[in-house]
Amino acid sequence: MVLQTALALVFPALVVTAALRDLTSYTIPNWISLALLAAFIPAALAFGLPLPVIGQHAAVFGATLVAGMAMFALGWIGGGDAKLFAAAGLWLGWPAGLTFLIITALAGGALAVALLAARSSFLQPLLNIGPAWLGRLATPGENVPYGVAICVGALVAFPHSALMPVF
Template structure:
């Protein structure tokens, strides 16, 4: 039962956040809330030591603090900040946490570059009638939730809860 929750909740919340960000340039708060609450429930029920849960909380709060500064400077959106912190909660302070952040950074840079190229060609894309979401063409922001989700998907198989769930299935 716990393994099923691990394998469903994390990817589903990230997928919802990514698609919502792509189509509306908004990440629903419920995706971040479900990620955080589900982690706390799953970690407790799986027997994760409270000290380890504390390190996961510390990682999430560190990310949230940095993202809060970026939000205050109008560099990052609030939904991106909340999603990044909630996703970081699933990784904790271990090599997978840094792997996750590296994936998000690299994918975010590539996505930003591609979106800027698409926006530079917006008139051509509109004239041809290519099916590109208008949020990508017209918005001034970058839907970074997509990079957070993809980075989360890439790093997830190395995460502590994923590995514990796999081990529990054996």
Template sequence: MIEAAILIVFPFAMAFAGVSDLLSMTIQNRVSIILLLSFAMLAPLTGMPWDIYGLHFAAGAAVLAVTFLLFATGTMGGGDAKLMTATAVWIGWNMELAGYLLILSLLGGALTLAILRYRSSHVAIVYAGRFEFMHRLAQKNEGVPYGVALGAAGFLVFPSSPMCMWVVGRLAHV
């Protein structure tokens, strides 16, 4: 049961955040809250040592400190900052966190370039009138739905995260 929860909660939250941000330019607070609370409840049930458990929250605190500064300067949205923090808690203080930050930076940069290209193309004129979210993406004064990159990076790093590796180890012994 714990294994199923781990394999469902994190990927579903990442997918939901990415799609939600793409369609509405918002990442709901409940996504980050669900990630934090589910990690807090599930991680001790995996037998994770308390010092490692604490380091997962330290990773979240470090990411929160940086993203709070980015939010305060208007560089990052609040939903993005909260989702990055919750994701860092799931990943932990390890090389996977560095990989996550690198991957999300690359994906976010590519996403930003793609949206800027879209905004200056004739395609935006054709599709912006058909779908509300395409219209929003075409607006030059709108931001970038960075939750798409956050969710995709989470998907890419999750298989090597400690929680997922624990599940793999458990299933290998069944």
């Protein structure tokens, strides 16, 4: 039970870490996505996921990897976002992967609207008096830290995953 709880906390801890890093530096280090990938099998084994369910998780990983690569190629998201998107898809599986996709898209839209407001001539001066990363968020034409939206989608979908323990 302690091992299961510890492994279940890996996912939310790492996606929140990724979101904070993306928000403050516009980068998601590779080690975060790699840690998510590496921790999946021990978590799946600890929770006793049957092989067909692990296969479903792998299929969602493949689909989210292809989708993330396509979004990266189109310039919609960064490379770190694409890797985080795929690693989160592995943990979420099906049907939580569908919830993840929908909530991530909605959160991304809300994030874009919030950044447009922050980058307005009215709010931008207020945000420039804070930390440098906040001023960068308020800079017109700057990128969108999409890792934040991925985090929101992942955290909303995680309770519906086979890897979420029932206590």
